[in-house]
Structures are given as C-alpha cells and as structure tokens.
C-alpha cells in the first residue's frame with residue numbers, strides 16, 4: 001500500500017484482516033514511526049484495534065521505503081493524496097506519478113498496480129505509460145480500484161461495501177483483484193468489473209451526485225425558512241420515494257471534507273478539458289461555497305446582529321462526526337469570519353482539537369463541552385457528534401450567559417428547545 005493515510009491505512013489493515021500479507025508504506029517518517037510503536041496516527045473508530053490485531057499476527061507492517069514491499073507484492077495499491085491543484089481546480093497528480101515511478105523501479109514478476117486514489121479519467125493510462133517507459137519489459141497491469149469508504153465508518157464500509165469497482169481489461173489482473181476481495185463474496189458484495197476509464201469516472205460521478213443531493217436539500221432548507229415549511233419533513237417525504245432515497249438529505253452548513261470539494265472541482269475541470277461541461281456540478285460548487293459564508297451571517301444574526309465582544313461556544317470542528325479530519329471543514333470558513341467580526345471564539349471537538357490548533361489559531365480550544373459553553377453568549381452546533389445530542393440541557397441553559405443556541409445540524413427539536421427557554425435557531429425549520 002503506497003500511502004498510509006485515511007484510505008491506505010484502513011485498506012491495508014482490512015486487507016491484512018482478510019488474511020493477506022500487507023506492507024503499508026509512507027514517506028512521512030513520523031507517521032510510520034508512530035505506527036511502528038503501536039500508535040494510530042488518525043482518529044477512526046476501531047482502527048487501532050484492527051491494526052494491533054494484524055501487526056501482532058504478523059500480517060501487517062509499516063515502512064518508509066517502498067522497494068522491498070513492491071518487489072515482493074502481487075498487487076501494489078496507490079493510495080496517495082490527490083489534492084486540488086492551485087489555480088485550475090484539476091487534481092494534483094504529482095504524488096500518483098511519483099508513486100508510479102517508484103513502483104516501476106522495483107517491479108519483480110507480474111504485478112497489479114491498482115489506483116485507489118481518486119484520479120481523473122486517463123490517469124491509469126498515464127501511470128501505465130510512465131511504468132512502461134521506465135521498465136519496457138516488466139510484466140504488470142494498471143487497474144483502477146476507486147475507494148468509497150467514508151471516514152468515521154471506514155472499516156465497516158471497507159468490509160461491507162455497497163460495491164467494489166475494478167477497472168481493467170487484463171484477465172490476470174482481474175483474477176488477482178477478485179481473489180483479494182474474495183472475502184466479500186460472503187456478503188454478496190456486487191463486484192463491478194469495467195474498463196479503466198469507466199471505473200475512474202464512476203468515483204467522480206458518485207461523489208458529485210452526493211454533493212448535489214446535499215446542496216439540493218440545503219437550498220430547500222433555505223426555501224423552507226422563507227415559506228414556513230420544515231426541511232426535515234420535506235426530506236422525509238422526498239426520501240420515502242424509492243427513486244430518491246432518504247440518505248444524504250440532511251440539511252446543514254454546506255459540505256466539506258477531504259473529498260467532495262476537491263472531487264467536484266476536479267470533475268468540472270475534466271468536463272471543461274473534454275468539452276463536456278458538467279454545469280450542474282459547477283452550480284453546486286458555487287451554491288455550497290455561498291452557503292458556508294451565509295452560515296457565519298446566520299450566527300451573527302442569531303446573536304442580535306453583532307458578535308463584537310461576545311463569547312461564542314462552538315461545538316464540533318471536524319467536517320463530520322467520528323473523524324479528526326479538518327480538511328475543508330465548514331468550521332474553517334465560518335470561525336475566522338466570526339473572529340474577524342470581534343467574537344471571542346471558543347471551541348470543543350472530541351477528536352479534532354489538536355488538528356485545529358494550527359488551522360484555526362484565532363480559536364481557543366477547550367477540553368470539555370461545558371467548559372466551552374460556560375459564560376458564552378451563544379452555543380453553536382457545527383458538527384453532529386453523538387455526545388452533543390446527549391448534553392445536559394438544563395446545565396447548558398444555566399451556564400450560558402445568554403440562552404442562544406444555533407443548531408446548524410438540526411440535532412434538537414425546536415419546540416423542546418423553546419420550552420426549555422432557549423432562543424433556538426436551526427436549519428430549514430421555523431425558529
């Protein structure tokens with residue numbers, strides 16, 4: 001596994017748990033050191049135990065040098081980052097191509113090179129030609145094997161996926177990949193074998209569609225607020241239609257995270273490059289970024305039009321619950337605006353606080369939700385961690401300086417909150 005991040009580490013540990021011999025490689029020596037000492041470098045539920053079990057069984061190991069790992073492998077997975085390139089929004093493929101060159105140097109015997117990173121259509125062709133140029137006589141096949149796991153539920157998603165997509169025209173590679181995923185046959189996981197370019201596009205199409213679904217319900221929430229309707233009931237009424245489905249219809253502060261923002265931008269850039277613009281996705285990106293900006297104004301309005309000199313208690317910093325990942329989190333666009341408007345911003349997150357320290361230097365992080373709330377002029381729910389659903393609301397009411405709650409995830413019931421004496425503002429529901 002080349003790249004031991006959220007995807008590489010989870011995939012590597014799960015493949016080891018299936019009984020394979022896995023070496024996870026990363027250039028980041030500090031990360032590999034921590035793993036070698038039995039520490040998990042990311043917060044992902046149950047991952048530490050899975051890693052421990054498989055390292056102890058001798059199936060999973062870690063290295064900074066890829067050479068020996070590649071030479072001995074039947075399959076090498078590329079799971080490095082593909083961030084947005086500055087300027088044009090296209091995916092930065094430099095990490096993928098570096099990995100391809102490293103793999104080429106070490107190939108020994110027929111090897112499958114499987115790309116798990118999310119990459120634009122045609123990247124597999126480029127990886128193929130890089131390796132072919134460096135090693136004209138090597139035996140290998142480049143396969144697209146996009147990953148669909150979600151942070152926070154990554155192990156379950158990897159072991160019980162809705163589907164596995166494998167893009168290749170090579171029979172030997174198909175056989176190797178089918179063997180690797182064989183444990184999933186027990187759950188009757190659909191295996192979609194297709195060509196490489198189709199597999200590459202499936203991943204972008206799926207993410208762009210999900211981003212569109214979220215953005216759609218966010219616009220409905222805006223309309224609900226104007227017309228006095230309830231977005232949760234609208235979502236339920238829509239979602240019960242089997243053609244629509246109920247998932248990804250939760251209105252909120254706009255999507256963030258390590259995938260949707262960069263993947264929607266990359267899909268737009270791919271569409272433009274090939275003269276087939278994806279105008280719906282272009283609009284989704286614009287609407288989502290406007291939404292994130294509007295959330296700061298919503299909080300300011302709930303505080304009576306100004307936050308100058310006011311203390312705000314922010315619950316949740318990560319882009320979603322059960323992860324410490326802060327990449328493109330709504331908190332990163334909302335909190336600096338509040339601070340620049342003069343607010344004294346305090347925040348609590350169960351996992352992302354240390355990550356937030358350098359990303360949000362203007363924010364004071366607290367070790368406990370009640371310490372965060374104490375003396376605040378408003379409490380803002382930014383990420384829907386389960387523990388925020390179970391707060392002692394009487395205590396919250398007593399320690400807030402002003403009983404204002406801005407719930408950007410709709411985790412409480414408006415009538416209940418108002419009965420408890422809160423001024424309660426949520427998303428797409430009457431306040």
Ligand code: NAD
Pocket residue numbers: 002003004005006007008025026027028031079080081082095098099102116117118119147148149150151258259
């Ligand atoms: P990440 O940033 O957490 O991890 C990438 C790792 O690759 C880093 O640790 C980096 O040091 C390492 N790396 C880079 N170049 C290397 C090289 N040449 N050799 C060894 N290591 C190298 O990224 P991630 O979130 O795991 O995402 C990886 C890919 O998977 C991306 O393309 C992403 O779009 C895709 N993806 C991510 C998710 C997710 O939820 N995070 C889900 C599905 C797909």
